[in-house]
Amino acid sequence: MFNVSSPRVNERISIQASIFYLSTTYSSYTVRGTTLATRSDVIIDIKQLKIPVGVQYEFPAKKLVPYVNFGLSSTIHLSASTEWIKEVEYNKIVRTTERSAFEVESHQVGYWGGVGVKRTIYGSLQAFIEVKYEITDGIYQDAYLNSKVNNLAFLIGINF
Amino acid sequence: MRTNQIVLFASLLLMLVIASCSKDIITPREYPRVKTLEVSNISKTGATFNAEIIYQGNQKIIEHGFVWMEYKVLNEVLQSPSLEYSEKVVITQPITTGVFNSEISNAFDAGTKYTIRAYARSNEYLVYGKFIFFTSLN
Numbered sequence: 271m272f273n274v275s276s277p278r279v280n281e282r283i284s285i286q287a288s289i290f291y292l293s294t295t296y297s298s299y300t301v302r303g304t305t306l307a308t309r310s311d312v313i314i315d316i317k318q319l320k321i322p323v324g325v326q327y328e329f330p331a332k333k334l335v336p337y338v339n340f341g342l343s344s345t346i347h348l349s350a351s352t353e354w355i356k357e358v359e360y361n362k363i364v365r366t367t368e369r370s371a372f373e374v375e376s377h378q379v380g381y382w383g384g385v386g387v388k389r390t391i392y393g394s395l396q397a398f399i400e401v402k403y404e405i406t407d408g409i410y411q412d413a414y415l416n417s418k419v420n421n422l423a424f425l426i427g428i429n430f
Numbered sequence: 431m432r433t434n435q436i437v438l439f440a441s442l443l444l445m446l447v448i449a450s451c452s453k454d455i456i457t458p459r460e461y462p463r464v465k466t467l468e469v470s471n472i473s474k475t476g477a478t479f480n481a482e483i484i485y486q487g488n489q490k491i492i493e494h495g496f497v498w499m500e501y502k503v504l505n506e507v508l509q510s511p512s513l514e515y516s517e518k519v520v521i522t523q524p525i526t527t528g529v530f531n532s533e534i535s536n537a538f539d540a541g542t543k544y545t546i547r548a549y550a551r552s553n554e555y556l557v558y559g560k561f562i563f564f565t566s567l568n
Contacts, residue, residue: 364556
């Protein structure tokens with residue numbers, strides 16, 4: 271993750287802009303019926319570039335500096351694929367079909383907020399721990415079905 | 431400065447490692463999972479059928495192979511090949527997981543579209559993989 275911070279607004283308020291790459295795989299498994307059982311695996315694979323932009327406020331403290339941040343995020347899908355593996359079982363005979371589950375949107379837009387603490391460890395190096403929560407408009411929308419993506423991230427890192 | 435460079439390099443390395451760790455997760459079943467792969471070496475009357483056993487399930491696979499038939503749609507329903515009603519190749523050599531294939535010759539009419547699917551049979555289950563299509567050369 272590359273994070274650029276510009277503390278020009280105020281000594282405690284800074285503007286944050288980050289960019290990071292994520293490769294995520296989501297999967298689901300459902301079973302319907304017993305005599306005629308239908309088992310479905312849906313696998314969604316997305317490689318994405320996430321760009322959160324926001325504001326950070328640092329509370330006054332000497333060693334451990336707590337902070338909160340919030341802002342908007344844009345997520346660009348570099349590549350995305352979905353696979354729906356459906357198996358229908360009747361009388362111990364299983365028939366498989368495989369196809370694309372749906373077309374993933376090209377990007378997501380969302381908002382995020384986080385809390386963390388940081389501490390200077392050497393010169394300009396600062397270690398930080400942060401919890402960040404993000405809600406986006408999801409990866410799929412149409413008249414009948416829509417999605418929302420909620421991301422919870424625990425970050426441990428060094429700013430320099 | 432040197433410390434900064436080391437930290438930057440370590441961070442980039444960690445990002446690459448994390449980014450490259452991805453794996454499809456499919457819930458295991460009691461029965462084998464068979465994936466029909468693309469047909470290769472297609473000629474006028476022959477081809478090589480390919481498939482993969484992704485996992486074997488709880489029981490030993492006692493037979494595997496391919497079934498095929500000429501592409502047919504009846505009352506808007508695609509007719510899919512089966513062991514009972516179609517042409518077939520039966521392999522009884524033991525297999526657990528991995529790719530298997532079968533060379534078929536003098537079995538097709540030139541320029542004809544066919545439906546094919548792989549299968550695997552355990553003591554309890556018969557599992558057909560997805561069906562795919564190919565057309566023999568004209």
